[in-house]
Amino acid sequence: MSRNTKINLVLLFVVAALAVLPLALGLGDHKKEPFTGADGEAETAITELKPDYKPWFSPLYEPPSGEIESALFSLQAALGAGVLAYYFGLRRGRRQGEQRALEREAEAEADGALAGAAGKSTAEQD
Numbered sequence: 001m002s003r004n005t006k007i008n009l010v011l012l013f014v015v016a017a018l019a020v021l022p023l024a025l026g027l028g029d030h031k032k033e034p035f036t037g038a039d040g041e042a043e044t045a046i047t048e049l050k051p052d053y054k055p056w057f058s059p060l061y062e063p064p065s066g067e068i069e070s071a072l073f074s075l076q077a078a079l080g081a082g083v084l085a086y087y088f089g090l091r092r093g094r095r096q097g098e099q100r101a102l103e104r105e106a107e108a109e110a111d112g113a114l115a116g117a118a119g120k121s122t123a124e125q126d
Helices: 003-024 038-049 066-125
Strands: none
Touching: none
16 A cells, blocks of 8 residues: 555545544534534624624625525535636646656757767768
């Protein structure tokens, strides 16, 4: 097994553990909504500290349910991942293209040098 494969397996195990451990350990069982986002947690904390607090502004769009909000968040994350993957793929492709062009240039120079040397040796023989 190669070193990269071992590293990938360890990372996969860590990600799986991060996803499963909170559920297996029952973290958040004492809460009404155990795994809410940071926005919900912040709203709850502010309401507990200052019950008369009024927000400075309201959202432009309030999804009708938590499922739709979650789906929109997932869509946003997928689009962001797609943009990043495109960018890194484009950079890698450009780098590989430049490397291939340099290799072709070096081969052409080497072939030209060999042809020049072969031409001189035949001219010198006459």
